[in-house]
Amino acid sequence: MAGSFISVDVVGQKQIGQALNRLLKQGSDLEPALRDIGEYLLESTQQRFIDQQAPNGEPWDPLSPKTLAKKKRQDRVLTETGTLVDTLHYQLGVNQLTLGSNMEYAATHQFGRESDGIPARPFLGIAVFERVEILAILRDHLN
Structure with missing residues (x-):
C-alpha cells in the first residue's frame, strides 16, 4: 500500500468503559462533594472574621x-455580637451550592455603602488556596 497510514489498537477497552461509566455515575450526583465544599467554605469564611x-x-x-465610639468590642471589625458570622450558612440545590447570610446588613458589609461612609469589607468569596481545596474535594469525589 502506497502512502502513509496509522493503526490504533485499543487495549483494555472494557476497563476504560467501566472507568468512564463510573466517572459518569459519580459526576451525576455532586451533592456529597458540594456538601463537603460547603462545610469547607463555611469554616473558611468564618475564619475571615477572626x-x-x-x-x-x-x-x-x-x-x-x-x-468605634458606639461599639462595645472595639478590637474586632464586623463583630459586635457575632450575629453575622453566626448566620453564615450554605444551601445545596441541584448541582448548586450557595453560601451567605440572610441578614440584610450582610450586603452592606460585603459591598459597602458609600452614602453612609461604610467601606466594603468582603467576607464572601473564594481565595486561591480555597480553589485548590475545592478541586481536591471534587477530585476525591470523582475517584
Whole structure:
C-alpha cells in the first residue's frame, strides 16, 4: 500500500468503559462533594472574621472613630455580637451550592455603602488556596 497510514489498537477497552461509566455515575450526583465544599467554605469564611481579612488576603478597613465610639468590642471589625458570622450558612440545590447570610446588613458589609461612609469589607468569596481545596474535594469525589 502506497502512502502513509496509522493503526490504533485499543487495549483494555472494557476497563476504560467501566472507568468512564463510573466517572459518569459519580459526576451525576455532586451533592456529597458540594456538601463537603460547603462545610469547607463555611469554616473558611468564618475564619475571615477572626483574621479580619477579605478572601484575597487584604485586611478589612479599620473602623471609623464614629463607629468605634458606639461599639462595645472595639478590637474586632464586623463583630459586635457575632450575629453575622453566626448566620453564615450554605444551601445545596441541584448541582448548586450557595453560601451567605440572610441578614440584610450582610450586603452592606460585603459591598459597602458609600452614602453612609461604610467601606466594603468582603467576607464572601473564594481565595486561591480555597480553589485548590475545592478541586481536591471534587477530585476525591470523582475517584
